[in-house]
Amino acid sequence: MSGAEILIESLKKEGVKHIFGYPGGVVLNIFDSLYDNKEVQLILTRHEQGAVHAADGYARASGKVGVALVTSGPGATNTITGIATASMDSIPLIVFSGQVPTMLIGNDAFQEADIVGISRPCTKYNYLIKDVKDLSRIVKEAFYLAREGRPGPVLIDLPKDVTVSKAEFTWPEIDIRSYKPTYEGNKWMITQAAHLIAKSKKAVIVAGGGVILSGGSKELRELAEYAEVPVTMTLMGLGSFPGTHALSLGMLGMHGTYYANKAVQGADLLIAIGMRFDDRVTGKIDAFAPEAKIIHIDIDPTSIRKNVRVDVPIVGDVKRVLTVLNKVLKEEVKEQWGEVRKAWLRQINEWRQERPMTYTYRDEVIKPQFVVEKIYELTKGDAIISTEVGQNQMWTAQFYKFDKPRTLLTSGGLGTMGYGFPAAIGAQFAHPNKLVIDIAGDGSIQMNIQELATAVINNLPVKVAILNNHYLGMVRQWQELFFNERYSYSHLDVVPDFVKVAEAYGAVGFRATKPSEVEPVLKEAFKIKKTVFMDFIIDWKEKVYPMVPAGAAIDQMMFEEQKEKPEKKLKAVK
């Protein structure tokens, strides 16, 4: 078998059905092997960045390892943003990049780039294959590394001659002696945690993306319900616990809910699960959760005590640790929480009523939050939502209630504009019958708008809801609030006619300029089995609130000023 055939055979062994990619000179042999292959389908994107984001969206929506295949040089360097996006959010991904023939490496050959060197800081691991005999083993190792422990992207650089050379296909057992993740939490630590939970009067769970990655949502819910502990989530954690649950406080942090931030700041115990205390979550670190003891459960030891002090560190897989913790709580602690919990939950409900998640509805102009609420209402939460980055992302996080894991695809760590649309395409391949919607801004949709061609040619019914304010809205918001309204290069004077752009690609375009048009446009879009762009012309003045200014404690929140007289106040959908 040739190296190219060994590669395809290895992918089959790993159960890969879809690869997202883009051809080029040095990967022609691999593409030739894909030509009449029935089991592994390559989806041709229109940009390598789109291919990696699509593989990432596929991975997030399905829980499988996403795969991308690109050529050397510019093909490889174009994947970097996608790889870094996956790396920051711990998404399992394999990127195969072509490379110039081994004998030319280092010669500044045509389309040569040291992609192993370039991708080193943003991959979990990477390989340059020099001998075809190593190929299948390395592919197997790469899938193992991408998937196991804290997941992440792995890059494999394939010189052209390796894809041509012949070898026997083998599928060896692998053993990476230097990589042995800890899955089981330390029992003594878990018992300590259980006693802390039993003793605490004002506990809060902070759930992160790790809960989703480990498949621990059921165990999390069991813990929260049994110990009667309210749950707040990081952006990456949305969906790990039902957003509609009475114990859900929604998202915390910079644009978190008032009641989540108040609860964290007033808590005597934080149970941090599969999250890493990002600065967008903690705000001013010295003032974060000042009265709380902290239990931190994470599979990555480096996450623990990186940013905040921790009283009970538990290294392990979230699902397994929570299973044991729940058991210990029920069998050994058997606390009757009763009155203690009631007082804390009452306090939280007071905060909830004091400042619920709201916005000011207006009849004459579309509020972006209204669009997100309508999408939630019409889908009843049964959809996969991706977002771009900026205001569109925060409004989605605030006003769409994610009930199930793997229903929100968003670039949390890196904050990559242009992520949402290709990610939605990837997710649609993983779930052909699900409604997949990218909630975008007019700025970020233009960062990977070429993928319209990918969506159309594959008959993907992906929907894109563009919250169009003719601004890079989040930048504009900061300029308005912190830079004396000096809107330096954040106004997108010329925004294309998105309806016509959609039509030019063979997709369907709709536009809504009034609130009364929002629901009909969404209904129509959800009905047709085609790629649809929906251009919602929104109130450009609208800002994301609450907001914690950079460097402030998370309970130092800014709220919408009620200068204009509200005509009709709508409450957030519960």
Place this chain on the structure above:
Amino acid sequence: MRHTISLLVENKFGVLSRIAGLFSGRGYNIESLSVGETIDPQISVMTIVTSGDDQIIEQITKQLNKLIDVIKVVDMTELDHVEREMVLIKVAPRQEDKAEVLRLTEIFRGRVVDSGQKTYTIEVTGDEKKIEAIVELLKPMGIKEFVRTGKIAIAREGIKK
């Protein structure tokens, strides 16, 4: 505080740059670094001297452990251990200082490994303090060139703090 960290790593190309990249990417210092093969040619041992408060050192050791090619990380500073470093010093003493240079070399149990018309090259092995001491003493005699290996360290048998 200063820490001497000893690593067992897979002897593969790119490992050094992964480790160097970790330090530069996260803003940690490397004061010295030495690498060599172990008895098992597939494994290298690396000794890194770095500094930082307890939290930083904890992060450094955890981050090193997280690298796929790192097999084992030991913070030697927490153990009873032996440290050594070697220097080669090329001195160009005046005629009247030559005897003193040779006398100092002997006191420090060094060796003259090369001598020419104008210079002696002296080899000295020892811990950091010893190296610093001989360098201080030889400075007034006129050091022309100076190379040091960086520290290597090994734990003493069975005694743990």
